[in-house]
Amino acid sequence: MSTSSVTTTRTAPIPPPEPTRRPVVARSWASRLSALIPQLFLLPWALVVAVPLVWMLMSSLKTNVEIYNSPFGPPGALRLDIYADAWNESNVGAFFLNTVVVVAGGVSLTMLLAVMTAYVMAKYPFRGSRVLYYLYLAGMTFPVFLAIVPLVKIVQALGLFATPVGLILVYAAFSLPFSVFFLTAFFRALPEELSEAAFIDGAGHFGVFFRIMLPLARPGLISIAVFNFLGQWNQYLIPVVLNPQQDEERSNYVLSQGLAALALGENYETSPTSMAQLFAGLLISMVPVLLVYILFQRQVQAGLTAGALK
Amino acid sequence: MHKRGQWRLIVTFTVPGLVLYTVFVLSSFAQGVQISFTDWTGFTPDLNYIGFDNYLRLVHDGSWWRSVLHNGILLVVIPVLTLGLAMLFASLITRGGAGNLRATPGGDLYRILFFFPQVVPVVIIGILFSYLYASRGGLLQGVLDVVGLDMLSIVPNGPLGNPRTILLAIAVAAVWSSVGFYMVLFLSAMGRVPDELYEAAALDGAGRLGSFVHVTMPLIWAHVQTAFIYLAIGTIDSFALVAVMSQTGAAADFGADVMSTYLYRTAFSLNSQFGYAATMGTVMMIGSVALALVTFRLTKREEYEY
Numbered sequence: 011m012s013t014s015s016v017t018t019t020r021t022a023p024i025p026p027p028e029p030t031r032r033p034v035v036a037r038s039w040a041s042r043l044s045a046l047i048p049q050l051f052l053l054p055w056a057l058v059v060a061v062p063l064v065w066m067l068m069s070s071l072k073t074n075v076e077i078y079n080s081p082f083g084p085p086g087a088l089r090l091d092i093y094a095d096a097w098n099e100s101n102v103g104a105f106f107l108n109t110v111v112v113v114a115g116g117v118s119l120t121m122l123l124a125v126m127t128a129y130v131m132a133k134y135p136f137r138g139s140r141v142l143y144y145l146y147l148a149g150m151t152f153p154v155f156l157a158i159v160p161l162v163k164i165v166q167a168l169g170l171f172a173t174p175v176g177l178i179l180v181y182a183a184f185s186l187p188f189s190v191f192f193l194t195a196f197f198r199a200l201p202e203e204l205s206e207a208a209f210i211d212g213a214g215h216f217g218v219f220f221r222i223m224l225p226l227a228r229p230g231l232i233s234i235a236v237f238n239f240l241g242q243w244n245q246y247l248i249p250v251v252l253n254p255q256q257d258e259e260r261s262n263y264v265l266s267q268g269l270a271a272l273a274l275g276e277n278y279e280t281s282p283t284s285m286a287q288l289f290a291g292l293l294i295s296m297v298p299v300l301l302v303y304i305l306f307q308r309q310v311q312a313g314l315t316a317g318a319l320k
Numbered sequence: 321m322h323k324r325g326q327w328r329l330i331v332t333f334t335v336p337g338l339v340l341y342t343v344f345v346l347s348s349f350a351q352g353v354q355i356s357f358t359d360w361t362g363f364t365p366d367l368n369y370i371g372f373d374n375y376l377r378l379v380h381d382g383s384w385w386r387s388v389l390h391n392g393i394l395l396v397v398i399p400v401l402t403l404g405l406a407m408l409f410a411s412l413i414t415r416g417g418a419g420n421l422r423a424t425p426g427g428d429l430y431r432i433l434f435f436f437p438q439v440v441p442v443v444i445i446g447i448l449f450s451y452l453y454a455s456r457g458g459l460l461q462g463v464l465d466v467v468g469l470d471m472l473s474i475v476p477n478g479p480l481g482n483p484r485t486i487l488l489a490i491a492v493a494a495v496w497s498s499v500g501f502y503m504v505l506f507l508s509a510m511g512r513v514p515d516e517l518y519e520a521a522a523l524d525g526a527g528r529l530g531s532f533v534h535v536t537m538p539l540i541w542a543h544v545q546t547a548f549i550y551l552a553i554g555t556i557d558s559f560a561l562v563a564v565m566s567q568t569g570a571a572a573d574f575g576a577d578v579m580s581t582y583l584y585r586t587a588f589s590l591n592s593q594f595g596y597a598a599t600m601g602t603v604m605m606i607g608s609v610a611l612a613l614v615t616f617r618l619t620k621r622e623e624y625e626y
Contacts, residue, residue: 048412048424055409056433058496063436065459066448081462123337130333134326142334149345153557153608155580156601157348159355159587159594163362164348183344186337215329244441246560251588266443270564273447285451292444303439311435311504 070289073282092283096290099281104261105268106294112174112249112264113242116181120189120238123182125231128193129219133205149187158251165252172253172262180252181242189234196230197223233309236302240310243299246270265295352605355598362587362594374599384600387582391556394491394578399551401495403544406502409434411532413503414510431507434500442497446564449493453479480565483575490565490576494558502547509540549612556608559584579604 069077071085071092097103127146131139161180162171170176204226205218213221246266256262260271272288281287303310356374360367378384413427424430437445452459455478461471475482479489513536521531537544559580566576579600587597 051412052409052424052430055405056430059433059437059500062448062452062459078457081457081459123340126333127337130330134330136330142338145346146341148349149341151609151612152349152605153601155557155583156352156605157345159598159601160348160351161344164344179340180344183340186341215325219329240439246443266441266560269447270443273450273564274567288447292447295444296440299439299441303436307432310439
């Protein structure tokens with residue numbers, strides 16, 4: 011097509027071919043117009059994503075009456091006390107602190123166990139490591155619903171029902187398979203030379219792990235820690251089943267349970283700002299996620315997409 | 321060569337994880353299958369093995385099949401919409417502009433914004449969308465007000481109160497949250513396609529659409545395939561979104577029961593039928609494994625080395 015017009019006039023060094031030869035003005039006009047086509051699709055989706063989030067922020071400052079009468083209108087005043095009420099009266103504060111305890115414990119335990127298991131699977135192929143591989147693979151393939159009924163009995167039998175420790179152990183156990191696979195791949199990709207040199211210098215197996223391999227694995231550790239943080243902060247099914255209501259204020263709930271309970275109307279219209287308190291609660295629970303997302307942009311996207319490519 | 325002392329490390333490093341994993345995960349899976357052959361209620365220690373009775377009952381359970389159907393609908397609607405939009409946006413961002421190789425202005429901002437809903441906890445998305453759909457003070461009604469429409473006259477009882485629309489309304493929330501994630505996945509795959517291939521396609525006279533169909537798609541097909549499996553399995557596992565948006569957790573089927581919410585209700589609110597619920601769990605496990613195998617075979621295409 012466009013090549014034919016070029017070859018008739020020239021032979022050797024061919025300049026980058028121009029698909030069409032039109033007057034310069036017309037071409038730039040046309041190209042400017044077609045440059046807008048992507049924006050025509052991308053901008054509306056940007057609005058679809060952003061508007062509900064902004065609406066949630068705005069509604070968290072409005073009274074119930076304001077939300078009903080003008081869903082788009084700005085709040086009549088900057089009512090920051092709604093956030094205080096959400097924290098204290100709607101008990102979001104307790105849910106938040108419970109979640110922090112459980113997720114901090116869950117992620118730490120997951121990381122500790124996963125990094126050790128992964129290191130062995132990557133660097134010490136021993137008899138039985140194949141078995142280990144298939145055991146963890148099963149955990150990654152099977153749905154958690156197969157486990158949920160017996161899990162109640164196991165956790166009860168250990169006396170851990172409706173306790174933070176119970177949640178921490180179960181979160182860590184179910185986060186292990188993916189974390190192990192991710193970190194095994196990461197350790198396999200690390201160069202051998204440094205650890206070889208350390209062994210020759212007389213370092214032991216534990217010394218090589220702690221002084222050489224662990225620091226080298228930092229980027230992978232951060233990715234998988236962020237992945238587990240998001241996943242465990244997000245968790246709903248496990249706390250609903252293993253951490254049911256223990257008192258009137260539901261003071262043992264984690265955020266996802268507490269907010270769902272608030273939303274399901276059990277606290278509905280208890281105060282003139284009950285809806286705003288719920289929205290404030292949603293936003294409070296998003297703050298840590300937003301912080302992690304901003305601070306670890308690259309790792310979040312790398313960690314989560316690696317999950318899809320496993 | 322460094323064999324000495326390695327067993328001490330292997331044991332110290334693998335045993336704690338394996339113990340935790342065995343106690344909570346492996347033994348739960350094994351007992352799940354075992355309990356599915358019993359009439360256990362969970363309250364009393366006595367249970368009887370009743371063979372395949374639970375499985376026979378499941379086959380004749382209309383509510384179960386409705387849940388399966390709903391899962392099936394979500395299984396088609398969510399991946400098609402999500403992956404379609406994700407692919408559209410990804411190709412617009414990488415190959416936007418007049419030429420084939422120019423990046424679209426604002427591409428990085430779009431990437432960061434579109435991805436964000438993926439990290440928002442699912443329960444929050446469910447609550448947020450329930451309020452978006454609310455007939456009083458909801459965002460959707462607010463938008464319809466602008467053009468003078470009444471949502472309730474179009475959809476009686478609102479999107480979540482109407483058995484004909486509730487599944488779609490839930491699917492929209494799921495798509496909203498995951499389009500950006502798959503767009504980023506496709507962007508990273510497209511970034512690995514060498515520019516020379518696009519130059520060659522342009523030389524052959526391929527336009528934007530042509531180079532997308534003949535260059536981009538075949539080269540990133542493996543990623544589309546994994547994305548589909550990932551989404552499909554995620555759809556089977558979906559619980560939080562459906563439970564929150566349909567308030568299924570406690571009461572009854574409002575038209576959006578899926579396998580997971582029906583299982584949950586059977587086990588934890590309908591007379592605690594642990595044995596029967598475990599049967600559903602076992603069937604779901606078989607289903608997930610089968611689905612992964614089938615999808616993998618169906619979408620298997622020739623892969624290109626580049």
